[in-house]
Structures are given as C-alpha cells and as structure tokens.
Amino acid sequence: MNFLDKLDAAQLKNNSLVCVGLDPDPAKLPKKLSIFQFNKLIIDQTADLVCCYKPQIAFYAASGIQGLADLQKTIIYIKDKYQIPVILDAKRGDIGNTSQMYAKEVFDVFDADAVTVNPYCGFDSMLPFLERKERGVIVICRTSNHGAIDFQDLRVNREPLYLKVGRKILTWSKKYPNIMLEIGSTWPKEIYILRKIAPKIVFLIAGIGAQGGDLKLTLKNGLRDDKKGLIISASRSIIYAQDPRNSAQALRDEINRYR
Amino acid sequence: MNFLDKLDAAQLKNNSLVCVGLDPDPAKLPKKLSIFQFNKLIIDQTADLVCCYKPQIAFYAASGIQGLADLQKTIIYIKDKYQIPVILDAKRGDIGNTSQMYAKEVFDVFDADAVTVNPYCGFDSMLPFLERKERGVIVICRTSNHGAIDFQDLRVNREPLYLKVGRKILTWSKKYPNIMLEIGSTWPKEIYILRKIAPKIVFLIAGIGAQGGDLKLTLKNGLRDDKKGLIISASRSIIYAQDPRNSAQALRDEINRYR
Numbered sequence: 001m002n003f004l005d006k007l008d009a010a011q012l013k014n015n016s017l018v019c020v021g022l023d024p025d026p027a028k029l030p031k032k033l034s035i036f037q038f039n040k041l042i043i044d045q046t047a048d049l050v051c052c053y054k055p056q057i058a059f060y061a062a063s064g065i066q067g068l069a070d071l072q073k074t075i076i077y078i079k080d081k082y083q084i085p086v087i088l089d090a091k092r093g094d095i096g097n098t099s100q101m102y103a104k105e106v107f108d109v110f111d112a113d114a115v116t117v118n119p120y121c122g123f124d125s126m127l128p129f130l131e132r133k134e135r136g137v138i139v140i141c142r143t144s145n146h147g148a149i150d151f152q153d154l155r156v157n158r159e160p161l162y163l164k165v166g167r168k169i170l171t172w173s174k175k176y177p178n179i180m181l182e183i184g185s186t187w188p189k190e191i192y193i194l195r196k197i198a199p200k201i202v203f204l205i206a207g208i209g210a211q212g213g214d215l216k217l218t219l220k221n222g223l224r225d226d227k228k229g230l231i232i233s234a235s236r237s238i239i240y241a242q243d244p245r246n247s248a249q250a251l252r253d254e255i256n257r258y259r
Numbered sequence: 260m261n262f263l264d265k266l267d268a269a270q271l272k273n274n275s276l277v278c279v280g281l282d283p284d285p286a287k288l289p290k291k292l293s294i295f296q297f298n299k300l301i302i303d304q305t306a307d308l309v310c311c312y313k314p315q316i317a318f319y320a321a322s323g324i325q326g327l328a329d330l331q332k333t334i335i336y337i338k339d340k341y342q343i344p345v346i347l348d349a350k351r352g353d354i355g356n357t358s359q360m361y362a363k364e365v366f367d368v369f370d371a372d373a374v375t376v377n378p379y380c381g382f383d384s385m386l387p388f389l390e391r392k393e394r395g396v397i398v399i400c401r402t403s404n405h406g407a408i409d410f411q412d413l414r415v416n417r418e419p420l421y422l423k424v425g426r427k428i429l430t431w432s433k434k435y436p437n438i439m440l441e442i443g444s445t446w447p448k449e450i451y452i453l454r455k456i457a458p459k460i461v462f463l464i465a466g467i468g469a470q471g472g473d474l475k476l477t478l479k480n481g482l483r484d485d486k487k488g489l490i491i492s493a494s495r496s497i498i499y500a501q502d503p504r505n506s507a508q509a510l511r512d513e514i515n516r517y518r
Contacts, residue, residue: 089353092317101284109320122411144354154415161410161415
C-alpha cells in the first residue's frame with residue numbers, strides 16, 4: 001500500500017484527520033522515561049484517534065545516537081502494533097546525489113511512510129524522494145512561523161513565492177501523485193488560496209495548538225469537496241497535555257463536527 | 260576561538276583555501292574499511308593542505324546509527340589531531356523551537372564548528388544557529404545543481420530570489436558576523452554579483468570537481484580584495500582520486516597560483 005492509501009485507511013478506520021506530532025523535548029519529559037517510553041505512552045493512548053503520527057527528527061537527533069535509536073523504535077512500534085502511517089518531519093533537500101542519501105535515511109533507515117522536504121534547491125533535489133512512489137513527499141510551502149514572510153511572501157510577478165512553489169508542485173503532481181504540501185494553520189488565507197489552485201492535493205497542516213493556528217478557518221478553507229484532503233497536526237498541545245487522549249479526542253471531534 | 264578565526268588560522272598555516280568534502284558513499288568504499296577508517300586515510304593525507312573539512316551528514320545517516328557514530332568519530336579525529344575546523348553540511352532549517360533542536364544536533368552532538376542552513380523558513384528559523392556566536396552559519400544561496408533555477412532564479416522586483424536572499428543575509432550579518440553564504444561554482448556570474456553586494460562575507464563554494472564548476476572564474480569573481488574570503492570545497496574529485504593527497508595539493512596550488 002502506498003502512503004496515500006494507508007492514510008485513507010487510517011482516516012476511515014479512526015474517523016480522524018488528526019496527526020499527533022511526536023516532538024519529545026528531553027527537558028520536558030518525566031525523568032524516568034526514555035524518549036521511546038514517553039512516545040509509547042502517547043501512542044497507546046491515541047492510536048485509535050489519529051490518521052498518522054509525525055515525529056520531528058531534530059527532537060531525537062538532539063539527543064544523539066540514543067535519541068535516533070528511540071526514533072527507530074518509535075516508528076517500528078507505530079507501524080507494527082497499530083498499522084498507522086508515519087510522516088518523518090525532516091525538511092530535507094540537497095543536490096541530487098545527496099538527496100539520494102537523505103532518501104535512504106528517511107525511507108530505509110527509519111522506514112518512514114512519508115517525509116517533509118524543502119523546495120529551495122528545486123525539482124532535482126526532490127526527485128530522489130519522489131521516485132519512491134510508495135512513499136509520500138510533503139513539500140513545505142507556507143510555514144507556520146512568523147519568519148515565513150521573509151522569503152515566502154516575496155512577490156514574483158505579483159504573486160508571492162509560496163504560491164509559485166504551490167503551482168510548481170501542482171505541475172509535478174501530474175507525474176508524481178505522491179507529492180503533497182505543508183502549510184501552517186497560522187495562515188488560513190494562504191490555505192484558501194492554495195486550495196483554490198490545488199483542489200485535490202493533500203495538505204499537511206502544522207501549527208494547531210501551541211502555535212495558535214485557526215482551526216475553523218483552516219477547515220473551512222482547506223477541506224476538499226470530499227471533506228478530506230487535510231492532515232491536521234498538533235504536537236505540544238497533545239503530548240504535554242494532562243490527558244493526551246482527551247486532547248486528541250477533543251481535536252478529532254471538533255474537526256469532525258465541522259466536516 | 261570562533262569559526263572564522265579557526266578558519267583564518269588554518270588558511271594561513273596550510274596556505275590553502277581548499278575544503279575537502281567528506282561524503283563517503285558506502286557503495287564506493289573499499290570493502291574492508293568502515294566509513295571512519297576511509298575518512299581517516301583521507302584526512303591523514305590531506306590535513307596539511309586544507310583550511311577545513313566538510314562532511315555531508317546524509318552520507319552518514321544513510322548508514323543509520325553506525326554511520327552517525329562514524330561521523331562523530333571523524334569530527335573528533337579532525338579537531339583533536341589536526342585542529343582543523345569542521346563544517347557539517349546539513350542544510351537544516353525549521354520553525355524556531357525545532358531549529359533549536361537542530362542546533363543541538365550539529366553543535367553539541369556532533370560538535371561541528373559551522374553548519375549549512377536553508378533560508379526558506381526565514382530569519383527566525385536561522386536564529387537558533389546564529390545565536391551560537393562562536394559557530395559559523397552558512398546559508399545556502401545559489402546551489403550548485405541545475406534545479407537551482409526552479410526557485411532561486413524567480414524574479415522579485417527584477418532581481419532573482421537568490422540575490423534577495425543574499426541581500427537579507429548581508430543585513431543580518433551586521434548583527435551576526437558568523438553568517439556566511441554558500442554558492443555553487445557552477446554559477447560564476449552569480450558569484451560575481453554576490454561578491455559585488457557582499458564584499459566581506461565568506462563564501463563557501465561547492466561544486467568544484469565532479470560537478471564541473473569553473474575554478475578560475477570562481478576565483479576571479481569571488482576572491483575578496485585580501486585574496487581570501489572563499490572556502491573552495493571539492494569532494495568526489497579528491498576522496499575517490501587514485502592519490503587523494505596529490506589531488507588536494509593540485510587544487511590548492513592551482514588556487515594559490517591564481518591568488
């Protein structure tokens with residue numbers, strides 16, 4: 001099964017568009033838990049409420065080899081026990097022969113079902129990921145942070161850069177249907193504009209929760225006609241909640257009430 | 260000592276602007292050698308000929324935990340035995356709290372003296388790296404690959420995007436003098452334009468050797484008035500050469516004849 005099929009299956013089974021971001025900051029974890037043990041608690045509480053998980057690799061790499069071993073264990077655990085697809089948030093991208101190596105890192109070493117990539121280096125930097133047709137490739141387009149405006153908003157022939165990126169991705173999606181876009185929920189107007197030009201592409205939506213993204217506007221502007229096409233990711237607001245299961249369920253239900 | 264001071268010291272001591280890119284493709288290594296052992300051979304043959312080394316992290320991560328352990332050993336070996344600074348080529352960048360974690364990865368876990376970062380997410384995505392003032396931060400501006408034209412050449416008010424990126428970096432360099440630019444030697448005209456607007460900033464030049472960059476034009480267009488300001492990186496053409504020492508020396512001497 002390819003990534004989009006796995007995602008569809010999990011969305012249907014759990015009736016959910018929620019993605020839990022597994023970004024365990026070692027400074028915030030209970031002292032006696034390893035990163036993997038912390039993740040396992042979150043996963044066991046939420047696996048029937050989500051359509052995917054999204055570990056951010058930096059939160060593991062910051063703990064060195066041990067952290068990366070915990071990432072490997074986490075991904076194996078999710079896929080083996082729950083058959084939920086995993087997006088490795090890594091924002092990779094480099095010249096072709098280097099991106100080949102990054103593709104090995106995310107898809108072979110860590111066996112992620114999908115990855116986030118950075119578009120700045122252009123199409124040939126994404127090709128080694130895209131050629132793995134059974135995996136998903138999510139191109140960051142309009143990021144959730146304030147600094148997104150520094151370059152992504154620069155006007156290219158009266159259109160902002162992020163929209164040019166979106167249009168290019170749309171073109172490439174004809175040949176590579178495993179391509180998707182990442183957009184911050186902090187930019188609902190931009191979600192609206194991108195959905196207009198790309199009515200079918202799946203959007204990964206970051207920034208719900210701690211970053212203060214607007215959920216209702218995100219859904220209004222981002223849902224496809226089939227009431228899907230979004231992966232709504234929340235991290236800190238779920239994994240550090242007093243009751244992670246409750247938080248994930250509340251987010252799932254709020255989304256479902258809207259759609 | 261901060262990165263630029265270490266770089267200056269090595270450039271002076273070895274009379275060299277050469278950086279060897281340590282990008283060991285496991286498929287190309289002699290069978291009995293680990294990645295670290297392969298690197299050690301290259302380093303021992305070239306340490307008196309270079310101003311820095313630049314391992315590309317993907318080439319290690321593709322071999323998983325063992326590859327990353329070899330990267331750690333490689334960096335420790337270079338710094339302890341030869342006091343040569345190390346650039347970790349990683350092209351990192353994400354929203355602030357994630358970039359914090361990436362900064363820990365490259366500067367604490369791997370103890371690199373400098374890192375390459377991707378500008379697409381904007382200033383706040385680079386800040387956690389820049390705040391480590393003793394380390395160097397090299398922003399990719401005009402990459403050496405063909406796909407560089409896809410976005411980096413888009414016209415923003417009659418100027419290409421890469422030049423806008425260069426101008427922003429120049430502004431930020433007033434407060435963060437540890438910032439630098441990466442430019443491909445495959446684009447000598449762009450090196451010329453960027454040197455015009457940034458007469459003092461250090462440029463990391465990639466793409467010499469296997470990628471066919473133009474060395475003479477790169478030097479003509481990129482050298483500062485003090486005949487420095489460039490880090491000329493070559494990887495495959497040195498590490499897979501029959502005699503890596505000879506190749507590194509030939510490159511060093513060719514550069515020095517010009518300057």
